[in-house]
Amino acid sequence: MSDFLSECEIVDLTEELKKEIEESGVSNIEEFFRKSLENWRGAEVNIAITGESGCGKSSFINAMRELDDQDDRAAPVDIVECTTEPTAYDHPTNSKIKFWDLPGIGTPDYPDLDTYCNKVQLEKYHTYLIFTTSRFRVNDLKLAEKVRLMKKKFFFIRTKIDENIRAEKRKRKQEFDEEEMLARIRKNCFISLGNLLTDDQDIFLISNHDPDKWEFARLTQAILDALTRYQRESMTFSLGKVITRSSDDIFQRKVDALRQRIWKVATASGAVAAIPVPGLSIVLDGALILNELSMYRSQLGLPEIGSAEFVKLHVATKEKVLSVTLTTAAQLSTYCASYAASTAIEEFTRYIPFVGPAIASSMSFSTTYYALSKLLTDVEKTAKVVLQEAAKKTAADLENEVD
Ligand SMILES: Nc1nc2c(ncn2[C@@H]2O[C@H](COP(=O)(O)OP(=O)(O)O)[C@@H](O)[C@H]2O)c(=O)[nH]1
Numbered sequence: 001m002s003d004f005l006s007e008c009e010i011v012d013l014t015e016e017l018k019k020e021i022e023e024s025g026v027s028n029i030e031e032f033f034r035k036s037l038e039n040w041r042g043a044e045v046n047i048a049i050t051g052e053s054g055c056g057k058s059s060f061i062n063a064m065r066e067l068d069d070q071d072d073r074a075a076p077v078d079i080v081e082c083t084t085e086p087t088a089y090d091h092p093t094n095s096k097i098k099f100w101d102l103p104g105i106g107t108p109d110y111p112d113l114d115t116y117c118n119k120v121q122l123e124k125y126h127t128y129l130i131f132t133t134s135r136f137r138v139n140d141l142k143l144a145e146k147v148r149l150m151k152k153k154f155f156f157i158r159t160k161i162d163e164n165i166r167a168e169k170r171k172r173k174q175e176f177d178e179e180e181m182l183a184r185i186r187k188n189c190f191i192s193l194g195n196l197l198t199d200d201q202d203i204f205l206i207s208n209h210d211p212d213k214w215e216f217a218r219l220t221q222a223i224l225d226a227l228t229r230y231q232r233e234s235m236t237f238s239l240g241k242v243i244t245r246s247s248d249d250i251f252q253r254k255v256d257a258l259r260q261r262i263w264k265v266a267t268a269s270g271a272v273a274a275i276p277v278p279g280l281s282i283v284l285d286g287a288l289i290l291n292e293l294s295m296y297r298s299q300l301g302l303p304e305i306g307s308a309e310f311v312k313l314h315v316a317t318k319e320k321v322l323s324v325t326l327t328t329a330a331q332l333s334t335y336c337a338s339y340a341a342s343t344a345i346e347e348f349t350r351y352i353p354f355v356g357p358a359i360a361s362s363m364s365f366s367t368t369y370y371a372l373s374k375l376l377t378d379v380e381k382t383a384k385v386v387l388q389e390a391a392k393k394t395a396a397d398l399e400n401e402v403d
């Protein structure tokens with residue numbers, strides 16, 4: 001119980017939320033929260049991608065969207081851009097998130113920075129990613145300075161780290177020191193930027209072919225942090241399975257983003273479509289909870305029952321996945337009855353945030369809150385078990401390859 005009682009963000013958001021509720025003009029608080037749960041879907045995110053031809057812009061766009069280079073929706077790789085217009089690539093699960101492949105500065109159509117800024121409408125992007133495979137150029141620097149003047153964030157990205165590692169390993173053999181090599185690459189990039197940056201951690205060393213290695217995850221998180229609240233939520237929920245599984249931090253961000261929704265869902269839960277819970281004189285908004293649970297499962301990458309990934313799981317893991325795959329109100333009711341101790345719930349209602357005594361004392365709020373907290377914790381644990389099993393399999397496969 002203590003886990004979710006310590007969710008201080010509930011209290012922190014109070015003032016901001018009161019203002020939002022006032023401004024929204026709604027009279028019904030349940031309706032307000034039902035709507036606000038969907039706000040992130042409306043958030044537009046425009047990410048500008050720039051850098052010389054061949055440095056991996058298209059490959060990065062595909063890696064972020066988790067699309068194979070051969071996919072019809074993929075940004076064409078290895079094509080020298082003849083287009084002189086910015087090209088937008090939508091995220092496959094959220095068309096409001098767009099990656100913009102911008103032409104390079106210094107090409108005939110964009111001879112200088114001012115022409116460039118006007119033509120690509122520089123102010124419309126929310127964050128800027130500047131790519132290279134070697135050192136950054138003067139134009140990159142000027143662009144970053146311009147972006148900084150607009151009070152927006154830019155990131156410098158050095159791609160193809162995998163190639164450097166491979167080449168250096170071949171050359172140095174036993175002498176090869178990965179840390180030393182990465183530090184050297186970072187330093188070279190940093191020097192090429194003059195005194196633009198104060199922290200060399202603002203340079204990200206990645207491979208578009210290995211998003212689970214080097215600094216792809218750190219970059220993903222830096223992009224998230226550069227966005228506004230709803231944009232960040234939107235981008236977090238659009239991250240696919242590969243990126244989510246590539247880093248504990250990103251996985252945790254998803255869990256946190258889902259956890260922050262719980263009290264809103266609980267507030268939105270009324271007696272609509274309610275189902276009774278045996279042994280307790282309360283009712284639950286089953287549809288709302290099942291909808292949220294389905295989001296937990298897909299966001300945290302639980303395999304669908306019957307999918308190829310599910311079939312390969314260990315029997316005990318399969319059972320765990322099944323135990324959090326509730327799809328009917330009856331299953332949910334049984335699940336709730338199995339844990340619900342009314343004393344715990346009553347005790348919990350004393351900690352309810354600003355939403356006020358009327359809602360706080362409603363059993364629908366506290367039961368929904370409690371049920372979702374428990375479900376999210378269960379899905380989180382199960383997703384970690386699935387992940388560990390997948391990691392063990394990969395390690396075993398690699399060992400077999402070596403043998
Ligand atoms: N090894 C490696 N190759 C990459 C990486 N990123 C891109 N490439 C390759 O570099 C070439 C050019 O990539 P592309 O994405 O078309 O670059 P763009 O011209 O900047 O869009 C392609 O053959 C890609 O497969 C990377 O991180 N590592």
Ligand SMILES: [Mg+2]
Pocket residue numbers: 057058059076077078079081101
């Ligand atoms: Mg390209």
